Amino acid sequence: MSELLPPVIVGAGPAGIRAAERLVAAGLRPVVVDEAARWGGQIYRQPPEILSGAGFTRPKSALYGFEAGKADAVHRAMAAIRDRVDYRPRTLAWNCEAGALDLLSEGTSEVLPFSHLFLATGATDRVLPFPGWTLPGVFTLGGSQVALKFQGCAVGRRVAFLGTGPLLYLVAYQYLKAGVEVAGVFDTTPFAAQARATAGMLRDPATLAKGLLFVGWLRAHGVPIHNGVRPVRGEGAERVEALVWRDARGQERRTSCDAVAFGLGLRSETQLADLAGCRFRFDEADRAWLPERDGSGRSSVAGVYLAGDGSGIAGADAAELAGERAALALLEDLGRPVEAARVKELDGRLARIAAFRRSLSAAFPFPADWADAIADDTMICRCEGITAGAVREVARSGQAREMNRAKALTRAGMGRCQGRMCSATTAELLSRALGTGPDGVGRLRAQPPIKPLPVSAGAERREVA
């Protein structure tokens, strides 16, 4: 493996930045490719520079709350090495083929060969649909948070928060702090499950305390919090006007609102790992197929490293540690000296987070039965306008027993998002109709481009020197 080429890092979030920092410290000059205009990733996303230029600034404490210190540290880490990395913001890696990435930047496509590839591609919301989820005013939790952090605006004046996962309470809290009325938090998790799991979460008292504080703060401000909820439908003519939901006792209730933010945890962005040839395995905790990585972040492909939520959901703190850890593995593979004590420390801290992460999964279990309640006429793939019934039909008639076949026959996952948003739903519907586990229906094969590619890029190519 040649050391002539610089290592290439995809993603400038906590994992990518900590990896870059470590590689720079070893005297390397990595390339850092990132889709965003500024570094920080999704969790520590920075507002556009143009806003600060226009005199609209908000302190990090307002943007990131308790995490302001961590956000600031990550931002500073990247700023400190800015001149010693080949930083490529606003750049999409749309393909990985034969030891090179294809990049799209400012409408121009360019081939970037690598000897070592570091994937820190992050995650997006995992969603399951409910009737009315395509109404204007219905957002994902992550999307609602981005609106607040990045654009400095709220998705509505009176927002209902629905779903499960740490983001549910965090975003509700952030909205309340920003002066938005929170119509309620509608948690799909039964109260008992959360209480039981709290014991395990004592492994990380700080995070637990934070979670309790969000809940406490919301309650103190009169925000109703409901457990064991299932959505019935979003109602509204022009946009969402109410969330109709079923409480833990099965009673149908109605909450008026002008926006709904919902999500069921996160799902990893794994397409580049797939194109790079990484082997995948089904992960029970994430209920998803993930690229295999060992404890140090090595993938099944020599020279390809994985860190952060892009290869398994573990959160920002774990991403920072895993990013640095995988960078050390990369250096080790290059034959560079690596500080054993630091490796040991990182491994220990990552192991503790992994244990905490398991409790978190127990505290916020995926509401798999939600999928059964999705009516046949509910649209599940909004790019192509495909209904739940269409997917169930190809399963029940014996035509499709796995994801790619269901896609071929129904078009679910064939549109702009290439299944990034809908394939969790398709997998649930398909596996439940077939009576297999969620691991029984396979996964969509990744194909380039992993995100829509302007046709004009065909005429705008920068040749490799």
Place this chain on the structure above:
Amino acid sequence: MRERIDCDVAIVGGGIVGGSAALFLRQAGLSVTLLERDWCGAKASGVNFGGVRRQGRPLEQLPLSQRAHAIWGRLPELLGIDAEYIRSGHLKLARSEPDLASLIDYRERSQGFGLGLEIITGEAFRRRWPALGDRAIGGSLCPEDGHANPRLVSPAFARAAARLGAVVREQTPVDRVEKDGDRFVLLSGDALEVRARFLLNTAGAWSWRVAEAFGEPVPLESLHPNMAVTEPLPRFLDVNIGVEGGGVYGRQVPRGNMVVGGGRGFALDADRARPQRDAVLTLMRDAAELFPQLRHAHVIRCWTGVEGYTPDRNPIVGPSRTTPGLFHAFGFSGAGFQIGPGVGQTLAELVTTGGTPMPLEPFRIDRFSPTA
């Protein structure tokens, strides 16, 4: 315990050729077992461009192609679905006077096959297809050619055959095939043994394995046509487009997506292929040049497949030269979709009547061997 099936005809490969052969054999009342290693119609038959085109084929293919044309006209009756089949016309563009002369020449030579080709140039051409850029100076229109959705058509043939009683086994690779007396014996692992009087080799790019098992090696090469589709766009094109001399081809589906093809993908292994970066970018450049409406569009997906090509780009269709009861149909060299059901029907005819009026001499399997 090994399951054993005795039947009249065993078919290896559930693409559009094997699937349609199974359907026509069932209509004739024979017992049929179709074995498919993957899912029926999931390989080249199901992931091709979707052109349903007679125009431009070598003349020797036109009788089979015309036979297929009649079958395409009965698609809903045969399959129970329309599979997005549209007789939109196929327009082959000329970008130069020599290319135009070549189109005119093809029209002359193909007279009598019933293609009904019209050469359209100049002002009439511009008026009729104002959306086409100025790269083309004219074209040849085959009004009854068109396009269809291969993902839907190809699996539907095997499904229709199954509805009529064919035994269709998917995810069933054939590990061994031989002849025992007057019976073909096919083994799939320890699970299944199929015995049949006739064997149809319709296994696409992998057909050479069956041919070789009966002492008929063929120079079949796997290639991977490169394709891409854009996001839905306002309708601007009502015909399936090809270009004289090759290069790019395109069709706009009723949803508005533009499907374009050109260039080659690359093999990941013997069974899988992927679009290739240079081919993708070149295709986008050429497509935008031919269809100016694409200049501000996005490609949302690229794909390719695994297709068997012969040295002369004609398929291998007809009886084995070594083994009575064995019939081959493969090597369509990137042009098997339209002609497929016509070939399937011809295979059924060969089995049931022992002959066919179709001229199959140009498609003999032994034409590549030095002694032929």
